[in-house]
Amino acid sequence: MPDVPSMPDFIALRKVMQDPVIDVTMGVADESDAHGAKLGMGARTAPSWRLRSRHMTNKTTWWSVMLLLSVGWGTVHAQPGARLHSDNKKAVKAYRKAVEAAREAMAPGADKLALQQKVEDGLLKAVALDPGFSEAERLLAGMRFEQGAYQNALALYERYLTRDSQDWIRDHFAWARAARYALDPAAMEQAMKAMLAIPGVPEGPDTARIGSVLADAAFMAEALAHPVNAVPTPLPPAISTLQDEYFPSLWLAGEGLIFTRRVEDVRLRHGQEDLYISTRNRGMWSEAEPLRGLNTGNNEGAASLSGDGNTLCYTMCRDADRPGEGDHRGSCDLYLSRRDANGRWQRPVNLGALNTGGWESQPCLSPDGRMLFFTRGRGRPGQRQHDLYMAQTGVDGRFTEARPLPDGINTAGQEMRPFLHPDGRHLFFASNGHPGMGGLDLFVCELGPDGAWGEPVNLGYPLNTPEDESGMVVASDGRTGYFSRSVDGQLDLHVFEVPESAQADPTAALEGRIAALDGAGLPQGVVRLLDGVTGEAFAVGRTGADGQYHIPIPMDRDFVLLAEAPGHLLESVRVEAGEWTGRSRRDFQLSPLEENAEVVLRNVFFETGSAALSAASEPELREVALWLASNPRVRLEVGGHTDDVGLAKDNEELSRQRAEAVLGFLERHGAVEGQLTAVGYGQSRPAVPGQTEEARRQNRRTSLRVLGMD
Incomplete structure (x- = not known):
């Protein structure tokens, strides 16, 4: 031959x-x-x-x-x-x-x-x-x-x-x-x-x-x-272009979209990656525009918004063509930016200890902003092992050392682009290390009652194909998904209905305004959403210059909503499962921290005829204790009040015991000793007149009244 x-x-x-x-x-x-x-x-x-x-x-x-x-x-x-x-x-x-x-x-x-x-x-x-x-x-x-x-x-x-x-x-x-x-x-x-x-x-x-x-x-x-009933459809030309689009992130109940676009640039070997934004009005997506304030000469992308849309975590990569720019620790680092009072993105901050000398990218913030999932690449470029990691905030609000997710999720292959749904229980990600159709497939795993992640489930064909599918996010309804797919070498964003077996729990979108008693918006207000049973923080929203906030809320459980702002008393409301659906609104007017200002703790409950606090009281009281610890100069009175049923003397004694029970709980969980005084008013100070059941319900209450400032 x-x-x-x-x-x-x-x-x-x-x-x-x-x-x-x-x-x-x-x-x-x-x-x-x-x-x-x-x-x-x-x-x-x-x-x-x-x-x-x-x-x-x-x-x-x-x-x-x-x-x-x-x-x-x-x-x-x-x-x-x-x-x-x-x-x-x-x-x-x-x-x-x-x-x-x-x-x-x-x-x-x-x-x-x-x-x-x-x-x-x-x-x-x-x-x-x-x-x-x-x-x-x-x-x-x-x-x-x-x-x-x-x-x-x-x-x-x-x-x-x-x-x-x-x-x-x-x-x-x-x-x-x-x-x-x-x-x-x-x-x-x-x-x-x-x-x-x-x-x-x-x-x-x-x-x-x-x-x-x-x-x-x-x-x-x-x-x-056994194919699944899912037919991905490319997003319209306002978003999908001849350039590559990928890594979507949603906010405003799915009416806003931030994504990454790779633009060809003859001056750069690999083009320019930047963040783009589009909003939807009456079902129509606006022409995507570069995100102002954060794009630079380096590569920015793979962004994740907090539940309120005011905190953005994203990736900035040092471009080989511009090796001297930026404050990078590795080739790609995680950064955090917050909106200021005027809605502008502030100078991004490198997330420090989370970034190594290697490669960190593809972040996902939890709804409350206290957990961060991301992808870490270890090894030499081109031979990196990519795994999913998670970090939590410490008492100082900074993210602590990240830990890899369990081996049941991470494999010897590649795991990338984690996304935690607003329900806080469904984690979507891409992997080529679990059995699948080929390339990167989309998977979901669910957080169990014991706090352990379940077995990853492949989302199936034709959603997954031999090509790469990645960057999946799911809207608050739990069933509308977005992801990037490579078709003939072109990356575009697609929308699809998530297979029923993989759908997340639906969440509603809550918006509102935190204002002072004179109606002026409070720009540094915070809204916290707590599980009504466990007290676990579900989401945190921060107000803009006009006092407006936006957060996701669960539809399948009771929860407590607390609003606070510097220099003001906090306010709370309890919402039963299913009470708010779709897009809902709740405004707050907060009393200033001045003498005799008073607020009712609406989520404090006692056993009938007893001073024993019910378990449902703990979520709100723990947050009040933290608020007191952060405002040690404020002196307050814990007031106990009853309705007019029974003898006045007995009601006064019961109300005193209840006020002392609340005081004791708050001091055990953060309030400064001597900061609080307990008083039982019995039925002597009704909130509303009348003897109807509704009037009596409102009169049975626990209040906080400002006595002064040290």
């Missing part, structure tokens, strides 16, 4: 066939490693290099061809003097012409499209003249795969690997990859079993990866047999 002609050195590109993890990061490529969301197609290891496009578009066709040609020499047949699998001189001549055309295309100014056609024509002629010419079939199979002709590629892989399996052992992974994209799980299994039948393979280093592909084949067979 003829000798192989010498070829250029393409060592850096050989991974195409040896390790078919062929993809790009969502955003810039690995040199600046921006928000890293697009990872290996159909493989379990991180890609060692990036390719701009999956299919052979005019812009990327030639590089796909060159990559495929280069790996034709990445085996024993690349060595000088090695021999081709053909004795047909005409076939070998056609093959050599294809190789020569590839060489010519490397020259500056070459007509790459015309030369690409020569490469393809040469390979087709070689295979036609000698159907057993494995080298030609091998390269043609790769070309057909890059062109999206998966069935054709699958047939070619099967043909030459059935004949010459031992010459290209690891090409069986490329065979399985073509089968994956052809949605043929049986062929995936066939490829792996053929590989296992080769002597030495079962004892070799590829067994774990073979097992992973077989697990994917089993999952795909089941998923294709």
